Amino acid sequence: MGKLLISFASGIIFAGGLGLAGMVQPEKVLGFLDVAGTWDPTLAVVMGAALAVDLVVFPLLLRRKQPLLDSRWHLPIQTNIDRRLIGGAVLFGAGWGLSGVCPGPALMAMATLDAEPLVFGAAMLGGMGLFHAVAALTQPSKAAPVAPRGLGAGEPALTTGIDG
């Protein structure tokens, strides 16, 4: 229950930050990406401020043996920079540049019930679902249960391979 409340609170604070920072306005994001136009550095300030906090806080937190409400850290284990990582970033970057919208603001903007955010959000969720449907078909081992490690919540060890 505590973990669910923390997740919910984190989502609320995250939404407040994105909204306050102007990141739910595609024009602001496109203004940042348009370095050859009237460049708008807002996004750099937002990322810089978030990083200023987390570059200091994350290492301090990760010195602990375990998080406050869980028996272990759920951190990415992959370290190799491979074609899948770069290919995914290329596709994401292309979609981000075409729209000025990334996943957090996309989910938030759906709450306006305007046509544009609903269409974008539906397409984004469709793209996510498509990836996992294809992955399940082409890598049957992916869906197979993996032995849970230690005192974890019994989830597949695979989830630790996710960066974000």
Next chain:
Amino acid sequence: MTVEPTFTSQVAGTAAVGGALIGLASALLLSANGRIAGISGIAGRLLDGSTKDRGWRLAFVGGLLAGSVALLAVAPQVFGRSGWASLGQLTVAGLLVGYGTQLGNGCTSGHGVCGLARRSPRSLAATLTFMGVAGAVVFGLRHLQAG
């Protein structure tokens, strides 16, 4: 209706506070749950049939939406309603963002904030890639087609 985006010291200050809140939200999730606040990963795994740990993911997305609804009520101006592309372009873009973030294991939050904060070379490579590609696409749309 369309306001020319301007970058003033007030905008910079508000953006810095917003960014710090994003940092705090990520630190909260990591400190208590040991999880990375990567939105594409949190949401995307809900659409993966093999995912077992759905509860905290739903709670996070629920919080994001609850925060959004609250903002809509008290500060509707934070939602930019004029800068959106055509529905056709948004459909293509949405599919690319959805598929690409799952293939590349992260987006602006997971790689761009949390990954860089963990000093992950993978996240640095991904962030430089998606920013570079997005910048190139915007350059093409705004400065090559217009002429």
